[in-house]
Amino acid sequence: MAEVLVLVDHHDGVVRKVTAELLTAAARLGTPAAVVVGKPGTVESLAAELGALGAAIVYAAESDDAAGFLITPQVAGLAAAAAAATPAAILVPATVDGREISGRLAVRLNSGLLADAVDVESIDGEVVATQSVFGGEYTVRYRVTTGVPIISIRPNAVEAAPTAASPQVVPVQITIDPAISATVIADHPEPIGDRPELGAASVVVSGGRGVGSADNFHVVEELADSLGGAVGASRAAVDSGYYPPQFQVGQTGTTVSPQVYIALGISGAIQHRAGMQTSKTIIAVNKDSEAPIFEIADFGVVGDLFTVAPLLTGAVKARKS
Amino acid sequence: MDIAVLIKQVPDTYSERKLREQDWTLDRDAADAVLDEIDSRGVETALQLTEAKGGEVTVVTMGPDRATETLRKALAMGAHKAVHVLDDGLAGSDALQTSAALAAAIRTLSVDLVIAGNESTDGRTGSVPSMLAERLGLPQVTSVRTLEIDGTTLRAERVHDGGYSEVTASLPAVVSVIEKINEPRYPNFKGIMAAKKKPVSTLGIGDLGLDPSTTGLANAASQVLDGAARPPRTAGEKVADDGSGGTKVAEFLAAARLI
Ligand SMILES: Cc1cc2nc3c(=O)[nH]c(=O)nc-3n(C[C@H](O)[C@H](O)[C@H](O)COP(=O)(O)OP(=O)(O)OC[C@H]3O[C@@H](n4cnc5c(N)ncnc54)[C@H](O)[C@@H]3O)c2cc1C
Ligand SMILES: Nc1ncnc2c1ncn2[C@@H]1O[C@H](COP(=O)(O)O)[C@@H](O)[C@H]1O
Numbered sequence: 001m002a003e004v005l006v007l008v009d010h011h012d013g014v015v016r017k018v019t020a021e022l023l024t025a026a027a028r029l030g031t032p033a034a035v036v037v038g039k040p041g042t043v044e045s046l047a048a049e050l051g052a053l054g055a056a057i058v059y060a061a062e063s064d065d066a067a068g069f070l071i072t073p074q075v076a077g078l079a080a081a082a083a084a085a086t087p088a089a090i091l092v093p094a095t096v097d098g099r100e101i102s103g104r105l106a107v108r109l110n111s112g113l114l115a116d117a118v119d120v121e122s123i124d125g126e127v128v129a130t131q132s133v134f135g136g137e138y139t140v141r142y143r144v145t146t147g148v149p150i151i152s153i154r155p156n157a158v159e160a161a162p163t164a165a166s167p168q169v170v171p172v173q174i175t176i177d178p179a180i181s182a183t184v185i186a187d188h189p190e191p192i193g194d195r196p197e198l199g200a201a202s203v204v205v206s207g208g209r210g211v212g213s214a215d216n217f218h219v220v221e222e223l224a225d226s227l228g229g230a231v232g233a234s235r236a237a238v239d240s241g242y243y244p245p246q247f248q249v250g251q252t253g254t255t256v257s258p259q260v261y262i263a264l265g266i267s268g269a270i271q272h273r274a275g276m277q278t279s280k281t282i283i284a285v286n287k288d289s290e291a292p293i294f295e296i297a298d299f300g301v302v303g304d305l306f307t308v309a310p311l312l313t314g315a316v317k318a319r320k321s
Numbered sequence: 322m323d324i325a326v327l328i329k330q331v332p333d334t335y336s337e338r339k340l341r342e343q344d345w346t347l348d349r350d351a352a353d354a355v356l357d358e359i360d361s362r363g364v365e366t367a368l369q370l371t372e373a374k375g376g377e378v379t380v381v382t383m384g385p386d387r388a389t390e391t392l393r394k395a396l397a398m399g400a401h402k403a404v405h406v407l408d409d410g411l412a413g414s415d416a417l418q419t420s421a422a423l424a425a426a427i428r429t430l431s432v433d434l435v436i437a438g439n440e441s442t443d444g445r446t447g448s449v450p451s452m453l454a455e456r457l458g459l460p461q462v463t464s465v466r467t468l469e470i471d472g473t474t475l476r477a478e479r480v481h482d483g484g485y486s487e488v489t490a491s492l493p494a495v496v497s498v499i500e501k502i503n504e505p506r507y508p509n510f511k512g513i514m515a516a517k518k519k520p521v522s523t524l525g526i527g528d529l530g531l532d533p534s535t536t537g538l539a540n541a542a543s544q545v546l547d548g549a550a551r552p553p554r555t556a557g558e559k560v561a562d563d564g565s566g567g568t569k570v571a572e573f574l575a576a577a578r579l580i
Contacts, residue, residue: 096481099447100447100461102448103420103452104451104452104461107420107456110417112415113446113542113543115448116445133340133548137550138549138550139551140340140345140547140549141545142543142545143543144544145542145543145544146417179460180458182461182488182494185486185489188484188487190483245501252442259579281574282554295554296554299560301570302560302561303562309567311568312571313567315568320580
């Protein structure tokens with residue numbers, strides 16, 4: 001079976017969850033092969049974990065230059081592994097970095113790119129990717145007709161189900177051209193809070209402009225915490241400075257598809273709906289009975305979020321205890 | 322410094338966007354076409370830089386005839402000139418082909434910086450800027466929320482999934498901006514009048530030196546197999562809060578075994 005390359009998303013010696021999802025997706029298409037780009041010594045510390053996640057082969061693209069430059073080391077690593085493996089497909093996470101890496105790589109390998117896929121499958125030996133278009137209005141299946149299919153896969157779209165392997169480590173040489181590379185001077189990671197990650201949470205409670213202020217957002221947070229959920233925000237709430245931008249849900253924010261989505265003080269503009277309308281169950285609380293969010297809500301309360309949400313928080317806690 | 326800004330005409334996200342069920346491509350007649358909001362922020366970024374440092378802003382689009390409306394809007398905002406990549410043979414291009422045509426168009430200019438949006442609202446591949454950088458042999462910094470130029474060096478805050486980084490690159494370079502970068506200005510009457518006289522040059526496949534056997538839908542590196550529309554969502558129960566709304570939500574969730 002042909003190899004399927006997976007770009008390993010790792011940081012400070014930790015393999016990110018999306019890598020497990022991509023290795024699972026790769027196993028559907030061929031033999032999963034992980035590509036690690038990092039400073040010398042990186043692969044030694046990660047190989048066993050990658051094996052446990054299903055990698056049968058680990059390509060080690062190590063270089064002292066791998067850390068300071070942005071994007072181009074990963075492009076070089078994948079290109080080198082592709083030359084060694086003649087893969088059936090190359091999978092990268094559809095993150096900011098992954099999308100950029102896949103764009104450059106597609107040009108370098110003159111290959112078709114399928115961006116932000118939510119699923120991959122093999123049909124009669126051909127790699128087919130499914131995309132979710134216009135916030136889930138449509139699903140469309142695509143294939144690549146030129147080169148090796150390069151597919152970026154949305155984090156949390158594929159459920160990781162690894163079959164452990166004992167990987168063979170294969171070193172590949174990379175050279176990074178500083179003339180086409182940007183340099184990272186400093187990284188500022190977001191502090192990881194206690195709440196689940198927005199894109200992966202099974203419950204999301206979002207606040208909109210109706211929340212009225214940053215101080216009031218604790219009402220949203222307390223409900224989220226009672227449900228073990230993540231907090232989201234509309235763009236109006238973000239633009240008004242009530243909540244940080246990385247929590248924006250919608251067309252230009254994160255797309256979420258939780259079991260339960262609770263919208264508090266959100267009108268339900270089409271661009272907000274584009275990021276949450278594939279949620280399994282939608283609950284809306286809004287003062288305005290005409291708010292468009294009610295058109296897609298499974299259960300709606302026309303009322304003041306400041307009375308409804310705390311009561312709900314209390315009721316959820318009471319059921320748990 | 323001279324700057325090229327890539328701008329794209331997209332279906333207005335406030336109207337209903339559709340795919341054509343024959344071939345699952347974008348139905349451009351179903352919705353009003355507008356300058357993509359993110360690209361108006363790209364234009365704003367370029368205008369602020371040239372206002373501070375001198376130089377000209379050239380807006381570049383690839384799209385059908387009516388995409389000139391988008392160019393005029395950017396010219397009315399204050400851009401100096403425009404390039405329209407226009408050829409029937411380019412219809413149905415994928416990101417790889419679009420980036421080849423745009424790269425060829427940019428090579429006809431001599432610019433220090435190329436600015437794009439991080440992601441278009443219709444294509445959403447977010448890959449044209451990095452493809453362009455690779456084709457032009459330039460460094461790229463995508464998803465920036467701040468941008469400063471000092472001599473021939475750019476410095477930016479680049480937002481990524483785990484936070485943000487401070488990044489530098491030497492010019493010329495390709496940058497893509499996110500919606501937090503600025504608020505775009507509205508064209509005023511004077512700007513709209515002035516835009517009518519600003520130069521718009523049109524470039525086709527021949528002018529760009531592209532091989533016609535590589536362009537357009539028939540030669541795209543990625544192709545649609547099939548598609549499906551999602552069944553529309555319907556409204557469920559709606560109650561007016563009589564003081565027990567919170568409890569009713571809890572009961573609804575419990576009945577559905579969600580809590
Ligand atoms: C290109 C583009 C991209 C966009 N991307 C996004 C995106 O990714 N995400 C996004 O969210 N938006 C996005 N938008 C913006 C979108 O169009 C809306 O402006 C935005 O979603 C509105 O947010 P909101 O519902 O919080 O605010 P509003 O529309 O102002 O609604 C506030 C709601 O709160 C209700 N309310 C007020 N007080 C209370 C109370 N005490 N109790 C209960 N209800 C109350 C009001 O009745 C009202 O319905 C985008 C727009 C464009 C043009
Ligand atoms: N046809 C086009 N014409 C001009 N610019 C484009 C075109 N397609 C994409 N771009 C630029 O690339 C950015 C990202 O688009 P995309 O890669 O399609 O998500 C857009 O915001 C534009 O700046």
